[in-house]
Amino acid sequence: MRIYLPSTFPGLAAVLDAGEIGPAPLTAFAVTERLAGVGAADDDEELEYEALSGAAAASLRLLAADPGAPRRRAVIAAEAPAAVVGPSAAADDHAAAVTLTGTVPLKRVASVHVDAPEAEEAVAAAAADPDAGISEEHELLWYATQELPDLLGRR
Structure with a gap:
């Protein structure tokens, strides 16, 4: 089952260091019967995008709780x-x-999705009020798992 886990850059580093996502329990997002029953999406890709968007919104709450983390949302797809x-x-x-x-x-x-560096100001403002969300103009960028060390500045 494809799941989307909200994270931060320190959280991504912890996953890379530990070699696993954990410890459980963790809140994740997936295409659930409840989501599919909402009727807002017509196809599987739209439902997956809704699950990813839920994880991105949760990432804002993680950023609000960690003022030292770079102001970029992060979502792990696994x-x-x-x-x-x-x-x-x-x-x-x-x-x-x-x-x-x-x-x-x-x-x-499977992949990691993060904001571009140019979104940091908007993400910082959104992290100050996570329930307000962030402008849709800031889409998360896709990174392959093997790019994670580069993304975190470890190479």
Whole structure:
């Protein structure tokens, strides 16, 4: 099952160092029956985008809690066994919210999605009020897993 995990640059570094996503439990986002039942999206790609967007919004809340983190949203896309993905604990969560109940090895990470450096000012403003969100003009950029060290300035 494809899941999207909200993160920050320090969070990405921790995943790279540990070689896995964890420790559980973690909030993630996925195409859930609840999301598909909303009727807002017509196809699987739109549903995946809604799940990714939910994770990006959650990344803003993580940034609000970590003022030292670079002001760029980060989302990890990974394949997780259905056995470690459970329903969200909170009834008022995003329709795509799920709970990751186990760790996911780095080799199961499909990609990383982050803001461009030019979005830092807008992300900083949005992190000050995460519920307000961020302008849709700032789309997350796609990075392959092997690009993670370069993205984090480790090469």
